[in-house]
Amino acid sequence: MKNLVIVESPAKAKTIEGFLGKDFVVKSSFGHIRDLNKKQLGVDINKDFLPDYEIPADKTKVVADLRKAAKEAETVWLASDEDREGEAISWHLAEALNLDITKTRRIVFHEITKQAITKAIESPRIIDINLVNAQQARRVLDRLVGYELSPVLWRKVKPSLSAGRVQSVAVRLVVDREEEIREFKVISWYRVIGKFFVNNDKGEGILIGELSRRFTNAEETVAFLESLKSASYHVSSVEKKPGKKSPAPPFTTSTLQQEAARKLGYPVARTMTLAQQLYEAGYITYMRTDSVNLSDTAITSVKNEIITNWGAHYSQVRHFTTKTKGAQEAHEAIRPTYLNQQTAGSDDGQRKLYDLIWKRTIASQMADAELERTNITIGISTTKKEEFIARGEVIKFDGFLKVYAESTDDDLSEDTEGLLPPVTKGEALKPGEITATQKFSQQPSRYTEASLVKKLEELGIGRPSTYAPIISTIQKREYVEKGERPGTTRQFDVITLLNGKTDFKIKTEKVGVDKGKLFPTDIGSLVNQYLVTNFPDIVDYQFTATVEKDFDEIAEGRLVWNKMISSFYAPFHKTVDKAIASTEKVKGERDLGIDPDTGKRICVKLARFGPIVQLGETENESGEKPRFAGLRKGQSMETITLNDALDLLKFPRLIGRYQDDDITAAIGRFGPYLLHQKKFYSLPAAIDPLTVTEAKAIEIMLAKQEKDRLSVIRTFDEDENVIIKNGRFGPYIAFGKANVPIPKKTDPATLSLEDCRQLSEAYLAVKGKSRTSKTAAPKKEPAVKKKAAPKAAADSTSVKKTTRATTTTEAKPKAKKASAGKAKPKTSAKKPKKA
DNA sequence: CAGTGAGCGAGCTTCCGCTTGACTT
Numbered sequence: 082m083k084n085l086v087i088v089e090s091p092a093k094a095k096t097i098e099g100f101l102g103k104d105f106v107v108k109s110s111f112g113h114i115r116d117l118n119k120k121q122l123g124v125d126i127n128k129d130f131l132p133d134y135e136i137p138a139d140k141t142k143v144v145a146d147l148r149k150a151a152k153e154a155e156t157v158w159l160a161s162d163e164d165r166e167g168e169a170i171s172w173h174l175a176e177a178l179n180l181d182i183t184k185t186r187r188i189v190f191h192e193i194t195k196q197a198i199t200k201a202i203e204s205p206r207i208i209d210i211n212l213v214n215a216q217q218a219r220r221v222l223d224r225l226v227g228y229e230l231s232p233v234l235w236r237k238v239k240p241s242l243s244a245g246r247v248q249s250v251a252v253r254l255v256v257d258r259e260e261e262i263r264e265f266k267v268i269s270w271y272r273v274i275g276k277f278f279v280n281n282d283k284g285e286g287i288l289i290g291e292l293s294r295r296f297t298n299a300e301e302t303v304a305f306l307e308s309l310k311s312a313s314y315h316v317s318s319v320e321k322k323p324g325k326k327s328p329a330p331p332f333t334t335s336t337l338q339q340e341a342a343r344k345l346g347y348p349v350a351r352t353m354t355l356a357q358q359l360y361e362a363g364y365i366t367y368m369r370t371d372s373v374n375l376s377d378t379a380i381t382s383v384k385n386e387i388i389t390n391w392g393a394h395y396s397q398v399r400h401f402t403t404k405t406k407g408a409q410e411a412h413e414a415i416r417p418t419y420l421n422q423q424t425a426g427s428d429d430g431q432r433k434l435y436d437l438i439w440k441r442t443i444a445s446q447m448a449d450a451e452l453e454r455t456n457i458t459i460g461i462s463t464t465k466k467e468e469f470i471a472r473g474e475v476i477k478f479d480g481f482l483k484v485y486a487e488s489t490d491d492d493l494s495e496d497t498e499g500l501l502p503p504v505t506k507g508e509a510l511k512p513g514e515i516t517a518t519q520k521f522s523q524q525p526s527r528y529t530e531a532s533l534v535k536k537l538e539e540l541g542i543g544r545p546s547t548y549a550p551i552i553s554t555i556q557k558r559e560y561v562e563k564g565e566r567p568g569t570t571r572q573f574d575v576i577t578l579l580n581g582k583t584d585f586k587i588k589t590e591k592v593g594v595d596k597g598k599l600f601p602t603d604i605g606s607l608v609n610q611y612l613v614t615n616f617p618d619i620v621d622y623q624f625t626a627t628v629e630k631d632f633d634e635i636a637e638g639r640l641v642w643n644k645m646i647s648s649f650y651a652p653f654h655k656t657v658d659k660a661i662a663s664t665e666k667v668k669g670e671r672d673l674g675i676d677p678d679t680g681k682r683i684c685v686k687l688a689r690f691g692p693i694v695q696l697g698e699t700e701n702e703s704g705e706k707p708r709f710a711g712l713r714k715g716q717s718m719e720t721i722t723l724n725d726a727l728d729l730l731k732f733p734r735l736i737g738r739y740q741d742d743d744i745t746a747a748i749g750r751f752g753p754y755l756l757h758q759k760k761f762y763s764l765p766a767a768i769d770p771l772t773v774t775e776a777k778a779i780e781i782m783l784a785k786q787e788k789d790r791l792s793v794i795r796t797f798d799e800d801e802n803v804i805i806k807n808g809r810f811g812p813y814i815a816f817g818k819a820n821v822p823i824p825k826k827t828d829p830a831t832l833s834l835e836d837c838r839q840l841s842e843a844y845l846a847v848k849g850k851s852r853t854s855k856t857a858a859p860k861k862e863p864a865v866k867k868k869a870a871p872k873a874a875a876d877s878t879s880v881k882k883t884t885r886a887t888t889t890t891e892a893k894p895k896a897k898k899a900s901a902g903k904a905k906p907k908t909s910a911k912k913p914k915k916a
Numbered sequence: 917c918a919g920t921g922a923g924c925g926a927g928c929t930t931c932c933g934c935t936t937g938a939c940t941t
Contacts, residue, residue: 090934090935110935111935111937112933113933113934113935114934114935119931139937165933166933169933170934170935216933219933222931223933224930224931224932225931228931229931230931231929231931235929241928241930243929243930247932357936544932550932551932686921688920689921693920693921695921699922707921709921711920750918754917
């Protein structure tokens with residue numbers, strides 16, 4: 082083998098290999114191949130922040146493979162992306178593969194064409210160590226912030242929490258927005274709309290105009306309408322102005338996520354999965370990019386496509402430049418690979434996303450839409466101060482709008498401005514209904530996943546490859562959740578004047594309905610408050626922008642990376658120490674008031690298992706214990722009231738009696754439920770546990786019993802712990818406490834007790850081995866089982882590990898992430914049991 | 917599935933950015 086070319090992605094490798102001929106082998110590194118030691122800080126504070134790099138377990142195979150190939154090759158070409166991270170990947174490759182730096186060539190290309198790649202091969206350079214150092218600084222800073230801040234939260238708030246340069250600011254945005262909404266003061270005004278009849282030699286029509294003045298209260302408005310009773314109206318001016326609209330640039334990762342959310346309703350993670358599938362199938366270019374640039378060949382084929390479909394006058398070649406600071410032109414915008422392919426994708430989701438990308442790309446190279454805007458002012462005979470204005474907008478030439486129009490987050494399309502009837506100045510108009518409607522200012526809107534990404538991008542926080550992970554991280558950590566608010570009803574005034582009579586009506590509307598938006602959780606708000614108070618610099622919106630400037634200077638060789646880190650770390654670390662020493666544990670305790678029955682204090686605070694309300698003091702002379710109640714879903718520590726708390730403290734409450742036993746209602750981890758004869762019955766959301774009647778409760782219980790009875794396929798007299806049932810996912814065996822699925826081929830009704838036992842034991846044996854299961858492990862000796870399972874997994878994987886002496890340490894493969902991280906800790910199981 | 921709300925102080929958690937699969941459900 083003569084030449085080995087290493088790129089970042091396997092899809093790219095495949096394409097490029099086709100261009101380069103027999104003497105070249107192209108392999109991929111699958112992104113970064115080394116990272117800081119995950120178990121420790123991974124940075125030696127006392128040795129100028131020397132990073133401790135290791136090859137992560139999931140990369141050992143890749144690196145071994147690349148080492149082998151590099152040994153056989155005469156020349157190794159490092160062709161990772163042309164940005165900070167890409168340069169670092171090349172450098173890590175050179176280090177990890179023990180490459181001779183004088184024989185190693187660094188190449189970059191901006192588009193994946195044969196021409197671009199052969200040209201790149203002709204002009205190799207050496208690794209830019211300044212750029213590498215800028216990346217090391219970025220990496221080390223993120224590690225220092227993340228790994229020093231998170232432990233502060235473990236001590237002061239709750240274990241396992243996390244903080245970081247990016248995620249903490251993302252959470253702050255959501256928390257601050259919620260605060261803005263809470264603080265928002267609604268103001269109202271009266272908007273007057275007049276309807277006028279046109280009847281002239283060109284025909285008949287209607288003009289709708291808005292009064293040039295807004296009124297602040299109803300009295301003023303009524304008085305004005307009264308004054309119009311004797312008024313006559315005429316056209317006082319007609320103004321026509323040409324206008325135009327231009328298309329948006331082609332998609333970047335962030336704008337694709339926004340438009341897919343607005344137009345298709347996709348969460349950002351779904352958009353990225355679908356885009357990845359389209360990319361791997363060869364339908365679109367790379368989906369993680371901040372560039373709006375289109376290659377020359379792409380521009381040419383878009384042009385051809387437009388001319389073929391709509392004619393030359395619809396074509397307008399445009400070169401968009403990327404505004405985002407620090408953006409690299411290493412990639413192109415997201416576009417279809419072949420512009421003449423109008424549809425692509427193997428399922429509906431892919432097809433819709435592809436369609437969006439195709440249209441956006443095409444539209445970006447189309448002509449402006451030409452408009453004509455018309456303003457007609459309508460004079461009022463009784464006043465000189467006010468006038469009505471009718472606005473119209475007509476599309477003279479649709480241009481790019483033929484294909485695609487960008488959506489906005491706040492759809493406030495109240496009036497449809499269309500074509501206005503032809504009128505001439507001075508012409509008299511007959512008035513129709515004149516309506517004054519009370520309007521209210523709108524509170525700021527909560528972030529959606531996509532609009533949060535947009536905001537982060539504006540602040541220069543995060544990268545195309547991390548937008549979707551950021552959004553899921555802050556939700557997984559339960560700092561932020563997608564929620565709903567039912568909204569409230571509001572009254573508003575409508576005053577009309579018709580045929581000389583005024584009429585006053587009060588109407589109602591629903592406002593503040595929010596669905597699928599991001600809400601801060603109590604933990605999110607609390608952690609944010611703690612960070613803002615104690616680490617204001619780190620969670621400052623400008624923090625990333627500030628350090629990016631330093632990274633740029635490092636990249637230009639004007640600043641030494643570990644000096645920069647040192648000047649950041651010294652004060653930062655001091656703040657960390659101070660916070661650990663000085664601050665109390667954060668509970669967010671807030672007084673709600675006094676219980677009218679007992680006279681005791683009621684407060685809300687964060688406890689081990691979430692927010693609770695507390696009645697009475699934790700410690701008092703009489704030794705009385707306080708009463709507690711957890712908050713319900715949708716309630717928050719910041720907004721809960723005394724009355725809400727009193728309601729919560731009413732549980733468990735007696736509903737009635739049935740079959741000589743009490744029925745009680747209570748609220749548990751999974752919501753409200755009924756308890757009767759030690760059996761639980763969930764209460765549907767529509768039923769209020771505070772007001773549920775005995776009759777309704779019995780009805781719910783009977784319905785559940787009936788449903789359970791119907792789901793039983795077969796029971797066995799010999800063993801009542803084995804029941805064949807029909808469930809959501811098909812038939813299964815309820816085997817004691819475990820649920821065992823029945824293979825599709827077998828008819829569940831024909832199974833014997835012996836069959837059931839065999840199936841169950843076989844299933845549980847496999848399940849217990851493959852993962853640390855909560856349900857599969859028998860209750861006996863839980864401590865032994867729980868410890869044995871992950872160890873076994875680790876041993877089995879480490880057998881495959883190829884050991885090799887290198888300059889860097891290689892991380893030992895450990896038990897699979899899924900088994901370690903996924904299961905929520907069961908507190909009951911955690912308690913050490915004494916034998 | 918439906919407890920608890922405290923606490924001995926074992927042993928763990930955690931960052932951001934590059935890339936794909938290998939996993940359940």
